[in-house]
Structure formats: C-alpha cells, structure tokens
Amino acid sequence: MVTLKTPEEIGYMRRAGRIVAACHREVAKMIRPGVSTWDIECMVEAFLLERGAKPYTKGYKGYKYATCASVNDVIAHGFPSKEPLKNGDIVKIDIVAQLDGWVGDSAWCYAVGEVSPEAERLMRVTREALELGIALAVPGNRLGDVMHAVQSHAESNGYSVVRDLLGHGVGRQLHEEPNYMHVGTPGKGYRLKEGMVFTIEPMLNQGTYRMTIDRDGWTARTADGKLSAQYEHTVAVTKDGPLVLTDQDNLED
Ligand code: MF3
Ligand code: CO
Numbered sequence: 001m002v003t004l005k006t007p008e009e010i011g012y013m014r015r016a017g018r019i020v021a022a023c024h025r026e027v028a029k030m031i032r033p034g035v036s037t038w039d040i041e042c043m044v045e046a047f048l049l050e051r052g053a054k055p056y057t058k059g060y061k062g063y064k065y066a067t068c069a070s071v072n073d074v075i076a077h078g079f080p081s082k083e084p085l086k087n088g089d090i091v092k093i094d095i096v097a098q099l100d101g102w103v104g105d106s107a108w109c110y111a112v113g114e115v116s117p118e119a120e121r122l123m124r125v126t127r128e129a130l131e132l133g134i135a136l137a138v139p140g141n142r143l144g145d146v147m148h149a150v151q152s153h154a155e156s157n158g159y160s161v162v163r164d165l166l167g168h169g170v171g172r173q174l175h176e177e178p179n180y181m182h183v184g185t186p187g188k189g190y191r192l193k194e195g196m197v198f199t200i201e202p203m204l205n206q207g208t209y210r211m212t213i214d215r216d217g218w219t220a221r222t223a224d225g226k227l228s229a230q231y232e233h234t235v236a237v238t239k240d241g242p243l244v245l246t247d248q249d250n251l252e253d
Pocket of ligand 1: 056057060061063068077094095096105106107166199201232
C-alpha cells in the first residue's frame with residue numbers, strides 16, 4: 001500500500017532530509033585523495049547523532065554502517081573501508097537519517113581530486129537524469145513518465161541503467177511501496193498523487209547494466225568492471241510541484 005503524506009508530515013520529512021543534505025555538504029568538504037571512506041563513515045555517524053537523528057542503515061537488515069560507500073565499479077552498498085581514496089576515483093556516499101520517526105535518503109557521487117573526462121561525463125549525465133526525473137514528479141504523471149525521462153537521457157548518452165536495485169517510497173520506513181526500476185514507458189506505472197514521497201536514484205553504468213554481488217552479500221558491482229555513478233534524492237509530490245526534501249541548496253530555508 002502506498003501511504004500518502006499530509007503537508008505536515010512532509011514538513012517533518014523535510015527536517016530529516018535537511019539533515020541528510022547538510023551532512024552531504026560536510027562530506028563534500030572532506031573528499032580528497034588520502035581520506036578514507038571510514039573517515040567519512042565516522043563523520044557521518046557523529047553528524048547525525050549530534051542532531052538527534054538515527055543513522056538508519058546501521059543495523060538495517062544486518063547492514064553495519066551509517067553510510068554506503070561505493071567506489072568506481074561498485075554500484076551501491078559498498079562498505080566503508082580504511083583504504084585511502086585515490087586521485088581519479090569516484091565515490092558514491094549514501095546516507096539515510098531518521099528524525100522523529102521520519103526518514104530522509106540521499107546518495108551523492110563525488111570526484112576525488114582530478115577525475116577523467118569520461119568519469120566527469122558519466123557523473124554529469126547521471127545528475128541530469130535525476131533532475132529530468134524530478135521535474136516530472138507532479139500529480140497526475142505516472143512513474144513511467146519519470147523513469148522514461150531518466151532512461152532515455154542515460155541511453156541517448158551511451159550509458160545503461162541498473163535494473164536490479166530499485167527506487168522506493170519513503171516515510172516512517174526507508175523502504176515503502178511502490179518499488180520500481182529507473183526505466184519505464186510514458187503513461188505506464190503508478191500514478192503520482194499529491195502526498196507521495198519517493199526516491200529518484202538512478203544508477204548509470206558506462207558499460208553493461210548487469211551487476212554482481214560480492215561474497216559479503218552487499219557490495220554490488222558492475223559485471224564488466226566499468227564505472228557506475230548514482231545520485232539520489234527523496235522527493236515529495238505536492239500540488240505546487242516536486243519538493244526535493246534532501247536538496248543541498250537552500251539549506252537555510
Ligand atoms: N539509499 C539506499 C536505498 O535506496 C540505502 C539502502 S542501504 C541498506 O535503499 F543498507 F540500508 F540497505
Ligand atoms: Co534509496
């Protein structure tokens with residue numbers, strides 16, 4: 001069942017989302033060659049706890065950390081590690097906070113030092129795919145409209161869209177209905193209604209969309225070892241249009 005949120009509830013979710021956004025702003029300041037994703041993990045956990053928020057992923061389905069830290073060919077759900085980041089790496093940091101019972105979820109892809117033009121382009125196109133999807137998150141549109149925009153932008157730029165990891169509704173829980181791939185057909189799929197809150201979190205690969213999971217049971221990698229990028233926001237559908245609850249701009253609102 002898809003639970004619709006009242007404007008007041010969306011206000012609470014905005015507060016959770018704002019903490020995630022502010023935390024990403026601190027991550028951005030830390031990213032450079034020599035820093036490890038373990039250093040980032042420690043900062044993120046402390047940042048959330050200091051603000052009264054719960055690092056939601058820690059203990060979730062046996063996951064042990066406050067962040068997912070996914071480097072280069074790791075698509076998602078990588079474990080933070082003491083291995084230093086290197087110049088030219090791209091790293092996806094995924095943060096989920098729960099504040100007063102409400103969840104905010106956002107992942108961001110960061111360039112470490114100077115990255116290749118190819119990595120830069122993959123990151124840019126992925127960010128654009130997210131923005132194109134967000135613009136269509138309005139009442140009356142369907143999920144297929146949103147995801148078609150994501151998919152066609154990815155594929156027209158020569159990238160593939162991961163199919164095996166899904167976007168999801170968000171609320172008091174991280175994973176609510178609906179669940180969907182970031183590919184779609186216009187006019188198909190769930191019809192968006194005022195009060196729906198869900199993630200748009202496209203994962204774009206340079207090569208195949210196929211992935212493997214490491215023996216740790218979590219780390220998802222591209223099957224061909226090529227790069228993958230992801231950006232994720234938690235988005236509310238309102239009568240005034242899409243409201244990005246984890247927006248990193250306007251944190252002073
Ligand atoms: N942002 C991820 C998601 O969309 C976070 C889940 S990681 C997990 O589901 F460890 F909590 F599963
Ligand atoms: Co998510």
